[in-house]
Amino acid sequence: MKAGREKARGAWQLSLPLMLMITAASVGPGVARADAQDLPIPCANFEITYAAKPGEVIAPTDIETNKDSFWVFENSGGNLACGGTGPFTCAGLTVTVPEKDVVHPSTAKTTINGTAAALGEQDQFSLTSIDANDVTQTCKGTYLFHVSSNGGGWGDPHLTTVDGLHYDFQSAGEFTALRDDRLEIQTRQTAVPTAKIPITNEHTGIKHCVAVYTALATRVGSSRVTLQPNPNVEESRKGMELRVNGKLVTLTDSGITLKASSGEQGASIGPAAVGGIDGHIKKAADGAIEIVDARGTQVVVTPQFWNGPNVWYLNLKVYQTSATQGTMGIVPEGSWIPALPDGSSLGPKPESIDERYEQLYEKFADAWRVTDATSLFDYASGTNTATFTLDEWPYNSPESCDVPGQTPVQPTTEAVAQAACAAVQDPKEKADCVFDVMITGHEGFGKSYQIMQAFKPIGTGTWYSPEARPTKPPTHQGGWVELLKKWWWLILLLIVGLLLLLRKKK
Known part of the structure; x- marks a missing residue:
């Protein structure tokens, strides 16, 4: 026994x-990001992207893929977006794809180099896998190159466009901040009554009242994500409400994967399969939320609660985006503010303050104001985008910054504001922070700026894939591991x- x-x-x-x-x-599999020199891709359809800054010079970089397969350019089926017969030009970068090498598979590397093109330009090429026995596999790799930049808005909205213009935009309502074929960001701006009339904005030359971001809505591929306060003030104190396609969700440490619900992802880079990945929603430090799309664009939101007026307010930054339209979009040559939706320019800055106000806060604001048909926000019964619109805000040449039925917030001294913003490192953001604290008396702006600057983006020059994948390439020779996986x-x-x-x- x-x-x-x-x-x-x-x-x-x-x-x-x-x-x-x-x-x-x-x-x-686990990791979704990998260095350019190490891309162990399994034999399955995939898409990875490479973001470069406008004019950035890329040194010759080898892309080493799965050594158990040979990756050759697919020259049929209309998959080629890069021009020429090879080497190919993608978003200004030269892509050299090697011929199939059965004898020396480890030498079969694709090389990229060159200077990135203008902001927003994107291009792709596809490769098909062939194994050591010269058998075509069922996998296709799509490499997307896009030239990208950063933008954002924070505080009493101080905006930085994707091409670097810093200006204030204080209208009250819902607006398109950025958009392209696969990404759109809309912001809700809410008027803040202040006892003191703010100083003149450096770029616009307009003295105006202020607003803050209080909600965000995004379209990520075919998915719609909103971050909004609960309409009930007491309930809203518990936190902002996160919804995906209108459904209330809870963001856990593991994050939320956004699955594609349709194939309409933008004609320029082709449709995504239903059930594919549009992107991810993740927790970041100190309550920040990160939304990443399938091309590696990062939308980072830092919500904070303001006890005085009982509101949540947001800072927003966008990294590695190729979007060029919106209130944070490209400023046309010779224009003083971003382009209108049809791409037209408002021209140079007018001499008259009244004409500047008319262009910025009437023509430009109304052009980018969302409608009930274009809005991405979720609305409580009986409300719509008009509910959050305050006409004529900010007032032109104001004698006061009052909002009917609301108590104005009180200003503070520059010394208090400097202390609250002492840890903010970027000079422009620090000046914005000091302005916000002085005008509103809310020292919490300093904390929100610190959270915003603490976020570390992926950065350009990094390959990104929304699909998790193995850290080791699969073998085609069998072995015990393959046997165990199968049986x-x-x-x-x-x-x-x-x-x-x-x-x-x-």
């Missing part, structure tokens, strides 16, 4: 590592049967 128990114990001890191996072999259930049954047999022999 004792000998039987020892045999059973020995069999169990031997089977435990084997079961652990089976479990490990069946665990899904783990049968092996598990044999182990259980063996244990039962030993138990019976006791």
